[in-house]
Amino acid sequence: MGDALEKVLVTEEQIRTRHREMAAEIDADYAGRDLLLVGVLKGAVMVMADLARELHHPCAMDWMAVSSYGAGTNSSGVVRILKDLDTDIQNRNVLIVEDVIDSGLTLSWLVGNLRSRGPASVEICTMVRKPLALDVDLEVRYVGFDLPNEFIIGYGLDYAEKYRNLPFIGTLAPHMYS
Numbered sequence: 463m464g465d466a467l468e469k470v471l472v473t474e475e476q477i478r479t480r481h482r483e484m485a486a487e488i489d490a491d492y493a494g495r496d497l498l499l500v501g502v503l504k505g506a507v508m509v510m511a512d513l514a515r516e517l518h519h520p521c522a523m524d525w526m527a528v529s530s531y532g533a534g535t536n537s538s539g540v541v542r543i544l545k546d547l548d549t550d551i552q553n554r555n556v557l558i559v560e561d562v563i564d565s566g567l568t569l570s571w572l573v574g575n576l577r578s579r580g581p582a583s584v585e586i587c588t589m590v591r592k593p594l595a596l597d598v599d600l601e602v603r604y605v606g607f608d609l610p611n612e613f614i615i616g617y618g619l620d621y622a623e624k625y626r627n628l629p630f631i632g633t634l635a636p637h638m639y640s
């Protein structure tokens with residue numbers, strides 16, 4: 463890690479505990495119903511893998527990749543599909559699995575896009591929500607952690623494609639991007 467990490471915000475243990483709680487909620491909410499988890503690449507890979515293994519529900523999984531930050535730390539607001547779903551989601555219950563919601567721009571666009579495909583339902587599960595996301599008209603059903611407005615890395619979250627493999631969530635030292 464060197465000096466790239468400033469501090470740990472959420473430990474591995476806290477992440478594991480929260481996944482169990484969220485998985486229990488999802489199991490209860492979708493009991494007896496079809497469920498398709500849609501992970502947003504690449505950040506949601508860790509959440510998807512860990513959360514899905516805590517679920518008892520026999521759900522399907524698919525992936526989408528949309529453009530986000532590039533190498534900087536500010537949302538561009540420009541959303542582009544880099545990889546679309548393999549699945550036809552018509553009449554399916556879709557649960558979008560995200561790593562973080564910051565401005566909410568990416569997800570607002572994604573929800574609109576998926577709703578236009580005629581699914582039975584579209585809900586959102588995110589590991590981290592930042593304060594800006596509360597200002598957008600976006601209903602987030604499952605939130606792992608509400609964290610302050612700082613640039614975070616680890617547990618799927620990158621800075622210039624690095625640090626996704628950290629098992630915890632931490633803040634990037636300011637000197638790394640200033």
Ligand code: IMP
Pocket residue numbers: 505530531537560561562563564565566567568569612613614615619620621
């Ligand atoms: P939003 O559109 O601003 O909500 O965020 C879009 C995407 O930017 C997220 O899905 C992440 O991939 C990325 N992102 C937002 N905040 C952070 C952060 O603090 N660290 C790393 N990536 C982030």
Ligand code: MG
Pocket residue numbers: 502503504505506560561562
């Ligand atoms: Mg993401």
